[in-house]
Amino acid sequence: MLDTSSRPLSPRFEPPQLVTSPPIVRAIGLHKRYGRVQAVADVDVEAYPGEVLGIVGESGSGKSSVLRLLNLEEQADSGTYLLNTPVLEGQDLFALDRFRRREVQIMNIGVVYQNPHLGLRMRFTSSGNIAERLLLTGERTFATLREAARESLSISEFPLNRMDDPPRVLSGGMQQRVQLAKALALRPVxxxxxxxxTGLDVSVQALVLDTLKRLQRERHMTIILVSHDLGVIRTLADRVMVMRHGRVVEQGLTDQILEDPQDAYTQQLVHAKL
Amino acid sequence: MxxxxxxxxxxxxxxxxxxxxxxxxxxxxxxxxxxxxxxxxxxxxxxxxxxxxxxxxxxxxxxxxxxxxxxxxxxxxxxxxxxxxxxxxxxxMGFVTQFLRPRPRVSALELVAEPLVDGGMAWEQALEQARQMLYSFGLKEALWSAYPTTFSGGEQQKVNLSRALIAPxxxxxxxxxxxxxxxxxxxxxxxxxxxxxxxxxxxxxxxxxxxxxxxxxxxxxxxxxxxxxxxxxxx
Structure with missing residues (x-):
């Protein structure tokens, strides 16, 4: 536990006054334990429409666990999770049965993992990977599937002459673009x-970040981004949550977290990385 | 007040x-x-x-x-x-410094237009205003579609000020x-x-x-x- 008595408390700001739209993501009181490890402890996540929220922290801080909960891959031990869309408004997604949960996930949430093996079938064609996502919604016409895959790959800036290559023969940067195309195929909220x-070489990393930035600007998507790389966070995130030992120790505007961190741990993290 | x-x-x-x-x-x-x-x-x-x-x-x-x-x-x-x-x-609220943060594969014109787009303007119109702004700051027209990552310090400053001062x-x-x-x-x-x-x-x-x-x-x-x-x- 951090000793909070010897330092100023993190600032508590007023609730939003100018922004009147409600958050699109509202997950409150998340807890998750794996055996004896409390991976996530009393975490609240709120993201507003069109916003990029970053989550930083070192390995084991619980940031990826939070993302898995938000992706409905795993059940939280406790907490509620609301996505404010016309269909889902007011519905706690953790309370849904697993079939409905899976359906909600497919229709509303896209995900890109660090490890493309988690997100892709490496031996299918790239276009097939995306078409598969659309098959889940009941689409069966070959021409429609192919056109949708093409469009999705194209906005992810994937070279279309390679759309029938399987991901396993593609470079790391390309594999991430296929994952992104798959994630975006159903226009998730x-x-x-x-x-x-992470793991891409620096120049490729810059290109993938640039694609993400463009897409975010054009589609006004709400993005939650987990990274231990403060450069990535600085490039993409509007706001940042800092996690440690499963808890949120500080949150704020990205530039404020990086330039004037209030919490002792955040100060350490920022100074170690810059 | x-x-x-x-x-x-x-x-x-x-x-x-x-x-x-x-x-x-x-x-x-x-x-x-x-x-x-x-x-x-x-x-x-x-x-x-x-x-x-x-x-x-x-x-x-x-x-x-x-x-x-x-x-x-x-x-x-x-x-x-x-x-x-x-x-x-x-x-x-705008913050103007002397430093540009160029991004790879983003042209000078786009970089300058972005604050307008973020404020809700359509790209076409934003790019038109960006052209005027770069013109008034005297950036050579040949560079408008180029990537400022490769610009000289003085050229970057023109892009920077155009970007910082374009949006109302x-x-x-x-x-x-x-x-x-x-x-x-x-x-x-x-x-x-x-x-x-x-x-x-x-x-x-x-x-x-x-x-x-x-x-x-x-x-x-x-x-x-x-x-x-x-x-x-x-x-």
Whole structure:
């Protein structure tokens, strides 16, 4: 536990006054335990329409666990999770049965993992990977599926002459673009990115970040981005949550977190990385 | 009420590993009307840039208030929600430095147009205004579609100022934008700032060479490094 008595408390700001639209993502009181490890402890996540929220922290801080909960891959031990869309408004997604949960996930949430093996079938064609996503919605016409895959790959800036190559023969940067195309195929309200550029070399990383930035600007998507890389966070995120030992220790505007961190741990993290 | 009214604004940094507080400025009170230009003066280290950063909320003010009369209502910049500040940054408040953060594969034109697009304008129209802005800052037309990552320092500054001053703002925070500009660019900047002032934009600025913008200055906030006699000098 951090000793909070010896330092000023994190600032508590007023509730929003000028922004009148409600958050599109509202997850309150998330808890998740794996065996004896409390991975996520009393975490609230709120993201507003069109906003990029970053989650930073070192390995084991619980940031990826939060993302898995938000992706409905795992059940929280406690907490509620609301997505404010016309269909889902007021519905706690954790309370849904698993079939409905899966359906909600497919129709509303896109995800890009650090490890493309988690998100893609490496031996299918790239276009097939995306078409598969559309098949889940009941679409069966070959021409429609192919056109949708093409469009999705194209906005992800994937070279279309390679759309029938399987991901396993593609470079890391290309694999991330296929994941992104798959994530965007059904126009999700929420895009989750788990270390999307970690492991790519720096120049490729910059290009993938640029694609994400463009898409975000053009589509006004709400994005929640997990990364330990403060450069990535600085490039993409509007606001940042800092996690440690499963808890949120500080949150704020990205530039404020990086330039005037209030919490002792955040100060350490920022100074270690810059 | 004025556009901005700061009351007893104070900033201290608490550095945990030193277990120390560093005072930057304290109990600063001043106000600013639309169309007014206030110079922030004082020696190096007196906290001039920090004051601008506190108003923009890159720094969290330690205490005090900064009431901003936004188009959407009066709000305290020192205590407003992060999302409200983010909204004001997209629509009403600009921060101008001398540094550009170019991104790979984003052209000069796009970089300049982005703040307008973020404020809700269509790309076509935003790009048209971006062309005019780059033209007025004298960036060679051949470079408009090129990537500023490869530009010279002077060319980057033109893109930077075009980007920072293109979108309509009620309040501009200027952090030494004239430092190391060539004469022509400095001249374009002076013209743009007078134009904005005439349109009613309020500005607070730190300038190494205030003589560059002497004719625009309405009053001055003087910060003193000792912090004992922080005062507000109006003329």
């Amino acid at each position: 929420l895009l989750l990115l788990d270390e999307p550029t | 004025p556009l901005l009214e700061a009351t007893l604004l104070t900033k201290r940094f608490y550095i945990d590993h030193l277990q120390r507080e560093i005072e930057v400025f304290s109990n600063l009170s001043f106000s600013l009307e639309s169309g007014q230009f206030v110079l922030v003066g004082g020696a190096n280290g007196a906290g001039k840039s920090s004051l601008l950063r506190c108003l923009y909320r890159t720094y969290v003010p330690t205490s005090g208030r900064a009431l901003f009369n936004s188009a959407l209502g009066v709000i305290d910049l020192a205590n407003a929600a992060d999302v409200d500040i983010a909204l004001l940054r997209r629509q009403e 703002r009620r309040l501009l925070l200027l952090d030494e934008p004239t430092a190391s500009l060539d004469a022509a660019t400095r001249n374009s900047l002076q013209n743009r700032l007078s134009e904005l002032k005439a349109q009613g934009v309020a500005m607070i600025g730190v300038f190494h060479h205030p003589e560059d913008i002497q004719h625009l200055i309405d009053s001055e906030i003087r910060l003193t490094a000792s912090q004992e006699e922080v005062g507000y000098v109006a003329d």
